[in-house]
Amino acid sequence: MKVAIGGVVHETNTFSNVPSTLDLFQSWEWDHGEVILSRNRKVRNFLGGMVDRAEELGIELLPTFSTFAYPAGTITHETYERMKNELLEGLRLAKDADAICLALHGAGVAEGVDDLEGDLLAAVRGVVGYDIPLVVTLDLHANMTPKMVEEADALLGVHLYPHVDCYERGLEAIDVASKMVAGEWKPTMHLTRLPLLIPTSATHHFPANEINEACWAWEKEENVIDCAFFHGFPYTDIPELGVAVLTVTNNDSELARKVSEDVAKLVWQHRDDFELIMPTPAEGIAQALATEGMPIVINETSDNPGGGTPGDGTHLLRAMLDAQLTNACFGYMYDPEVVQQAFAAGVGATLEISLGGKTDHLHGEPLEVTAYVKALTDGKFVATTPMGQGARIDYGKSVRLQIGGVDVLVCSVKSQVLDEQIFQLHGIDVTRYKIVALKSSTHFRAAFEPISAKVITVDSPGLTTLNFRFFQYKRANRPLYPLDPITDPTLPQLTRK
Numbered sequence: 001m002k003v004a005i006g007g008v009v010h011e012t013n014t015f016s017n018v019p020s021t022l023d024l025f026q027s028w029e030w031d032h033g034e035v036i037l038s039r040n041r042k043v044r045n046f047l048g049g050m051v052d053r054a055e056e057l058g059i060e061l062l063p064t065f066s067t068f069a070y071p072a073g074t075i076t077h078e079t080y081e082r083m084k085n086e087l088l089e090g091l092r093l094a095k096d097a098d099a100i101c102l103a104l105h106g107a108g109v110a111e112g113v114d115d116l117e118g119d120l121l122a123a124v125r126g127v128v129g130y131d132i133p134l135v136v137t138l139d140l141h142a143n144m145t146p147k148m149v150e151e152a153d154a155l156l157g158v159h160l161y162p163h164v165d166c167y168e169r170g171l172e173a174i175d176v177a178s179k180m181v182a183g184e185w186k187p188t189m190h191l192t193r194l195p196l197l198i199p200t201s202a203t204h205h206f207p208a209n210e211i212n213e214a215c216w217a218w219e220k221e222e223n224v225i226d227c228a229f230f231h232g233f234p235y236t237d238i239p240e241l242g243v244a245v246l247t248v249t250n251n252d253s254e255l256a257r258k259v260s261e262d263v264a265k266l267v268w269q270h271r272d273d274f275e276l277i278m279p280t281p282a283e284g285i286a287q288a289l290a291t292e293g294m295p296i297v298i299n300e301t302s303d304n305p306g307g308g309t310p311g312d313g314t315h316l317l318r319a320m321l322d323a324q325l326t327n328a329c330f331g332y333m334y335d336p337e338v339v340q341q342a343f344a345a346g347v348g349a350t351l352e353i354s355l356g357g358k359t360d361h362l363h364g365e366p367l368e369v370t371a372y373v374k375a376l377t378d379g380k381f382v383a384t385t386p387m388g389q390g391a392r393i394d395y396g397k398s399v400r401l402q403i404g405g406v407d408v409l410v411c412s413v414k415s416q417v418l419d420e421q422i423f424q425l426h427g428i429d430v431t432r433y434k435i436v437a438l439k440s441s442t443h444f445r446a447a448f449e450p451i452s453a454k455v456i457t458v459d460s461p462g463l464t465t466l467n468f469r470f471f472q473y474k475r476a477n478r479p480l481y482p483l484d485p486i487t488d489p490t491l492p493q494l495t496r497k
Contacts, residue, residue, distance in 0.1 A: 003177055004094035005036065005050050006064035007103030008083050008120060011141060013235040013308025014109055015463050015471060016073035017360060022082060027413075029068040032090065036063035044389045046103035046137045049170020057178065062097050064090025070414055071308035080110035084120055088127050099133040099177035100124070103170070106142020106157075107233035114238040114475075118147030125151055133180040137169045140203075141233040144191055144244035153180065154187040154248050157228030159212055161203045162446035164386040176225065187225060189248050190256035192264040196243040196481050197234045198274040199466040200301065200441040207270035214266050215245075218259045223250040227259055229267065234468055235307055241476040243267060271481055276457075276466050281319035284458035288435050289323075293453030295436040297444070302462025303363050304441040305334065306416035312356040313363030315460040316437055317408065321369070326405030328435040329428050332398070334414040342373045342399040342410070349373045355403075355410070363462050371401040371408070375426045379411055385419035385447040393421070400426035407433075416440040419447035 010020060031039060040047035041055075047066060054061050065086040091100065102124075108116030117138075124134065133153050140158040148155060154176050156169050179185040201208045208229070215227040225248040232243045245267065247259040278301065279287060288296040303313030311334035320328055333356050345351055350372050357366035379395035396412030409426055417438040420430045430436045431451060438444055441457075441464060449455060459466050468483060479486050 001178065001181055002060045002062055002097050003054055003174065004062040004064055004091060004097035004100045005047065005102070006087055006090055007047055007066040007068070008087060008108070009068040009103060009105045010075060010108045010116070011071040011105055011139065011233060011308065012074055012107060012109040013071055013463055014074055014237045015235055016308045018072045018310065020069055020072045020075040020079065022076070022079040024072065025067045025069040025079060025083065028070060029066060031066045032086075033063050036066045037061060043391050044167040044386065045391070046166050046170040049167040050101050050103070050174050053171040053174040057174070059174065059178070062094035064094055066103070071306060073308065075108065075110040075116070077111040080113060080116065084123055087120070088123060091124060091127050097132065098181045099135065100128065101135045101173045101177055103137050106138040106144065106148070106230070107236050109236055109238060115145045115147055115240065117142070118145050118151060121148060121151035133177050135173045135177045137166070137173050138230075139163065140231055142230050143232050143236060143238065143241050144193060144230050144246060145240045146191065149189050149191045149246070154225070155189060155246055156226055156248070157230055157246060159203065159215065159228060161201065161208070161231070162387050162443045164446050166387070172226070185225070186251040187248050188251055188253045188256050189246060190253065190260045192245045192260040194243040194264055194268060195477070195479055195486060196268065196271055197241070197468050197483065198231055198243060199234070199276050200307070200464070201231060201274055202442050202445060207273040211263065211266055211270065214263050218247070218263070223252050223255060224259060225250055227263060229263060235464060237471070237473050237475050239475055239477050242480065275482065278457045278459040278466060281316040281458045281460055282323070284456045285319055285323050285325070285435070287456055291454050294434045295430050295452050296434060297448050297452040297455045298435060298437045299441070299444055299455065299457050300437065300439050300460070301441045301457050302460045302465040303439050304416050304464040305414045305439060306443060307441060307464035309463040310334065310359035310363055311414040311439060312359055313439070313462055314356040314367050315364045315462070316458060317356065318364060318367060320406050320435070320437060321367070321404055324404060325435060327433055328405065328437065329407040329423065329430065329433050330409065330437045331417050331423055332409035332411050332439070335410050336396070336412040338410050339397050339399050339412045342401065343376055343397055345373055347373050347376055369403050371403045373399060374402050374407070375400040377425050379413065379425070381421040381425050383419060384421055387418055387443055387446050395422065398422070398426065400428070416443060418443055420451070
């Protein structure tokens with residue numbers, strides 16, 4: 001058996017003023033052929049699961065094309081066309097494939113293309129036809145569309161946030177493809193969409209955990225292959241925006257409908273339980289100082305680069321400096337200009353710098369500060385977080401600055417902080433600090449919750465604020481709760497037989 005694999009992954013924040021260009025994708029991941037296998041083997045991500053399961057089962061892999069870029073604004077037309085053509089050409093070369101497994105996201109938006117994944121899957125079918133099994137893995141934050149359901153045989157969504165089960169979805173994709181090729185399974189999908197926006201919600205917390213339990217209870221039923229609660233990506237202003245439930249059964253459309261509707265009703269019942277009102281940075285710092293134990297982790301959810309923000313927001317760091325904190329660290333600010341200044345000056349230098357706030361005014365003005373250069377690094381390490389464990393990370397030239405009583409990391413490549421490795425690289429043991437501040441919404445919890453005394457989420461103006469009323473949704477289908485009052489929603493549905 002031969003399986004072609006590949007991927008196109010992007011989570012697009014359409015409110016961002018930073019377009020996602022070809023250079024951005026090529027700087028992160030732009031792989032062909034055997035490089036896909038070597039990069040992902042034994043790595044806990046979608047493709048890593050596909051590679052490991054296929055090699056375990058003796059399935060021959062035909063690697064095609066894989067690309068990824070960190071979330072930012074709308075993908076340019078030129079970039080999307082190039083990515084699509086690269087994938088299609090790879091599939092043409094893999095003409096002997098018995099099945100195709102693709103790692104996608106579900107919240108990709110390009111210029112003129114609101115539903116990147118649906119458009120891409122339709123293009124794939126234009127090359128390979130509809131007789132070959134096409135199995136797709138998707139992020140939990142996918143905005144699910146009927147076109148995606150129509151073009152794929154099976155869509156397998158991540159269940160957990162933090163996304164510590166991407167690897168398992170990759171394993172599952174190979175298993176489903178194998179059973180389809182063997183004639184054992186004929187996947188049927190039913191999608192139930194809700195006119196609902198929810199904030200970034202950890203799945204080990206209420207109410208998301210209760211909904212996942214309902215999904216997993218249904219998965220124990222005979223012929224239910226998968227049931228996934230898709231949170232949607234609320235920072236994408238497209239018509240088909242919102243929460244959805246997708247069920248995959250073995251050739252049982254009525255069962256798929258029943259399961260999706262049952263879980264969707266539970267989600268709607270809990271709609272108000274998702275709303276989160278978080279403290280401001282100053283309030284969060286006060287809470288941290290009044291809390292026993294260490295470290296207290298403060299996450300700046302409104303400037304989460306993992307959701308397409310600039311990563312150079314200054315609201316939290318400014319509050320930390322205003323509070324004259326000691327025994328505190330911050331990781332990290334994206335500011336290549338400051339990194340260059342620090343490298344030019346060298347360790348031991350004292351600099352007058354303008355830090356952060358260079359992308360826009362929304363996330364805070366630049367900080368005019370005096371900084372001592374404590375350490376310089378290459379920004380490279382191996383991830384230990386359960387999310388992508390084993391991946392080789394490169395944040396470019398990076399620096400540890402001491403500003404007042406706060407250790408501040410500044411890096412040349414934008415990213416949210418997923419584990420403590422970027423701190424350790426610069427000589428910082430986070431367990432010895434009272435306050436550890438970082439930019440992330442939820443993914444950091446996989447690595448930091450087990451080692452922290454408490455986690456405090458703070459919110460402020462930003463492209464990933466939890467206050468959706470901050471945004472002007474101009475294209476999303478309305479009404480949309482909680483932006484609009486809805487008491488009895490009509491649930492848009494689609495079954496693929």
